Ligand code: DX5
């Protein structure tokens with residue numbers, strides 16, 4: 559079976575003064591819009607408060623993939639699902655009760671994602687696999703765009719892929735995904751790709767999304 563590939567551009571490095579326009583530049587060719595929520599506690603950076611995030615969720619013509627880099631994800635996760643996101647990803651390191659939070663995100667009608675930072679082992683979360691719709695392997699330290707893909711995460715992507723087995727769970731990678739790293743991540747088993755600076759620091763964001771998709775498709779088994 560051919561693996562389905564999803565490209566989820568991150569607007570972290572888009573023009574923040576004209577975000578609605580920036581979203582429109584990639585919406586037609588993208589699967590979801592990756593929205594990075596940072597609270598300056600879990601990571602040393604701040605992006606949007608809940609009110610601004612809700613505006614973006616409401617304005618986006620494609621489903622929003624919220625990546626919550628926030629402390630207290632137990633409370634915040636379900637509220638993003640309720641706000642209408644297609645997918646809500648919490649960090650394992652920031653969640654007290656992971657099974658309950660994943661269940662409540664699903665209960666609000668969103669896909670439930672579980673993310674791990676580079677130092678966190680994904681197989682430690684094997685017991686929640688059936689509560690997860692997407693695993694997110696961070697391929698940089700969360701907090702900022704424009705960092706280099708950490709090659710040492712390739713083995714972790716492979717372990718996540720084996721853990722998923724034949725379940726219909728998406729495997730997302732986030733950080734340093736470009737035209738030169740997407741094939742490496744795809745070969746390791748990823749099928750859902752966040753790309754921030756590669757897309758929005760280019761002249762033609764939509765074209766880059768299409769290029770990334772083609773590259774991933776060319777090596778996906
Ligand atoms: C970083 C964010 C990413 C970021 C990726 O913590 O989670 O989504 O936007 O940016 P690039 O693609 O530039 O590494």
Ligand code: ZN
Nearest residue numbers: 594625732752
């Ligand atoms: Zn992200």
